Amino acid sequence: xxxxxxxxxxxxxxxxxxxxxxxxxxxxxxxxxxxxxxxxxxxxxxxxxxxxxxxxxxxxxxxxxxxxxxxxxxxxxxxxxxxxxxxxxxxxxxxxxxxxxxxxxxxxxxxxxxxxxxxxxxxxxxxxxxxxxxxxxxxxxxxxxxxxxxxxxxxxxxxxxxxxxxxxxxxxxxxxxxxxxxxxxxxxxxxxxxxxxxxxxxxxxxxxxxxxxxxxxxxxxxxxxxxxxxxxxxxxxxxxxxxxxxxxxxxxxxxxxxxxxxxxxxxxxxxxxxxxxxxxxxxxxxxxxxxxxxxxxxxxxxxxxxxxxxxxxxxxxxxxxxxxxxxxxxxxxxxxxxxxxxxxxxxxxxxxxxxxxxxxxxxxxxxxxxxxx
Numbered sequence: 001x002x003x004x005x006x007x008x009x010x011x012x013x014x015x016x017x018x019x020x021x022x023x024x025x026x027x028x029x030x031x032x033x034x035x036x037x038x039x040x041x042x043x044x045x046x047x048x049x050x051x052x053x054x055x056x057x058x059x060x061x062x063x064x065x066x067x068x069x070x071x072x073x074x075x076x077x078x079x080x081x082x083x084x085x086x087x088x089x090x091x092x093x094x095x096x097x098x099x100x101x102x103x104x105x106x107x108x109x110x111x112x113x114x115x116x117x118x119x120x121x122x123x124x125x126x127x128x129x130x131x132x133x134x135x136x137x138x139x140x141x142x143x144x145x146x147x148x149x150x151x152x153x154x155x156x157x158x159x160x161x162x163x164x165x166x167x168x169x170x171x172x173x174x175x176x177x178x179x180x181x182x183x184x185x186x187x188x189x190x191x192x193x194x195x196x197x198x199x200x201x202x203x204x205x206x207x208x209x210x211x212x213x214x215x216x217x218x219x220x221x222x223x224x225x226x227x228x229x230x231x232x233x234x235x236x237x238x239x240x241x242x243x244x245x246x247x248x249x250x251x252x253x254x255x256x257x258x259x260x261x262x263x264x265x266x267x268x269x270x271x272x273x274x275x276x277x278x279x280x281x282x283x284x285x286x287x288x289x290x291x292x293x294x295x296x297x298x299x300x301x302x303x304x305x306x307x308x309x310x311x312x313x314x315x316x317x318x319x320x321x322x323x324x325x326x327x328x329x330x331x332x333x334x335x336x337x338x339x340x341x342x343x344x345x346x347x348x349x350x351x352x353x354x355x356x357x358x359x360x361x362x363x364x365x366x367x368x369x370x371x372x373x
Contacts, residue, residue: 001039001100002100002102003098003099003100003101003102004024004028004031004099004101004102005011005096005097005098005099006022006023006024006096006099006100006131007022007023007094007095007096007098008020008022008086008095008096008097009021009022009093009094009095010086010089010093010094010095010329011093012093013183015232016137017134017135017136018133018134018135019087019132019133019134019135020086020095020097020098020133020135021075021130021131021132021133022128022130022131022133023128023130023131024131025126025127025128025129026116026119026120026122026127026128026129026154026201027126028133029076029078029119029129030105030116031101031105032099032101032105032106032107032121032132033076033078033079033105033107033108033116033118034104034105034108034109034213035108035109035113035117036106036108036109037114037191037201038159038162038163038202038320039203040189040203042124044185044186044188044189044190045183046162046163046165046166054114055081057114057196058114058117058118058121059118061115061118062118062121062122064121064123065127066122066125068287069362070127072114072115072127072129073130074112074130075112075129075130075131075132076109076111076112076115076116076129076130076131076132077109077110077111077112077131077132077133077134077149078107078108078109078131078132078133078134079107079108079110079133079134079135079136079142079145079146080099080106080107080108080133080134080135080136080180081097081106081135081136081137081138081139081142082106083100083101083102083103083106083142084099084100084106084135085097085100086098086135087096088097088282097133097238100306105258105272107133108142108198110145110146110149111144111149115129120258128325133373135331140166140167143163143166143167144167146163147160147163147164149169150293156193156202157212158201158202158211158212158274159202160201160329161177161180161211161212161215162180162181162185162201162202163204164177164178164182165178165179165181165182165183165185170222175289176219176222176223177215177219179218179222179231179237180214180215180218180222181215182237183218183237183240183241183244184201184211184214184215184218185201185317185341186237186241187199187214187241187244187245188201188204188211188362190241190245192245192248193245194207194245194246194248194252195244195245195248198270198360199214205335206321208262208263208264208270208276209264209272209275210264210272212272213272213276213330214244214275215274216279217244217275217276217278217279217282218240218244218302220275220276220279220280220283221240221279221282221283222240225283225286225287226243226282226283226286227240227243227284230243242292243282243286243292244282245320246293246294246297247278247282247285247294248278249294249297250294250296250297250298250301251278251297251301252296253270253294254298254301254304254305255269255301255304255305255310257307258308258309258311260346262311266311267311268308268309268311268325268326268328269310271328272330273328273329273331273334273335273338274310274328274338275329276335276339277335277338277339277342278342279300280339280342280343281300281339281342281343281346282297284300284343284346284347284350285297285301285346285350286345288350289350297371300346300349301346302349303345303346303348303349304342304345304346307345308342309325310325311325312325313325313339315327315328315338317337317341321337
């Protein structure tokens with residue numbers, strides 16, 4: 001017997017979606033609903049969408065469910081794209097849901113994964129719970145429902161942002177973030193990227209650079225910088241990806257000792273404040289120098305070497321504003337102060353270089369930072 005049948009009721013909520021509610025035993029739920037956690041394969045392709053289990057939360061739910069008086073009124077939300085039929089529907093919405101499990105569980109848990117996991121650990125009774133079922137036309141629609149349903153709850157923003165590139169039809173605010181998230185993910189997984197493996201994402205928890213910092217650099221550039229026109233080109237995403245990759249390749253080359261083997265706690269260069277402040281420097285060099293390659297960016301960054309305090313010393317922002325290197329925090333005030341300080345040095349250097357002949361032999365040698373080490 002591979003088909004499970006449940007008496008259900010259909011809610012008339014949308015002409016394009018089928019939404020149903022029924023009750024099922026936990027043992028039945030585990031036959032037709034899977035918890036697919038977000039992950040990436042070796043090529044960086046994204047799959048799944050659920051966050052990791054929270055062991056303490058699951059244990060608390062399980063301990064509660066084992067009590068005789070326990071109830072669980074909140075439904076488990078499960079989405080389907082196939083292997084489900086609505087039969088014998090009546091005018092009042094009552095119907096039968098048939099779920100075919102011949103080829104495995106066809107449903108994906110959209111909401112309630114901690115509760116379902118806890119239900120699976122209750123040994124003394126087979127708890128019956130409500131199920132809200134959504135029948136989606138395809139996987140993209142299923143992911144959209146996950147983002148929209150869970151965006152009202154405190155899901156990790158990094159997880160939401162990482163899923164955005166796989167979802168269409170989002171508001172403009174999320175659409176811009178989606179492009180930035182897509183480029184950031186490519187920077188993290190493309191073999192040619194200078195930031196490969198360096199960016200912290202839900203699928204790369206060992207990364208050291210916050211994905212939101214890189215995304216902010218991209219969003220700022222798309223809004224008011226060099227990427228504003230670049231992204232509109234037919235190969236705009238590729239051009240933007242290479243621009244960011246080349247710039248941070250230059251950063252790693254010029255500030256090698258402050259970059260390699262460091263974390264945000266030991267170097268403000270890989271800290272969110274440093275990453276975002278340098279994003280503004282990228283804009284100045286791209287605009288005034290026309291820089292696009294790591295060699296061109298490196299020439300523009302060289303003037304900063306003796307004026308920074310990424311890992312020790314003090315930042316000399318002004319006679320009345322000298323700060324310990326570690327006092328720079330990931331807040332807008334500090335990011336703006338740091339960016340203005342760096343830009344001031346870079347602009348003065350551009351002006352100086354324009355007034356003196358170019359020495360072509362001064363081109364830097366290739367860096368050894370093409371991939372994460």
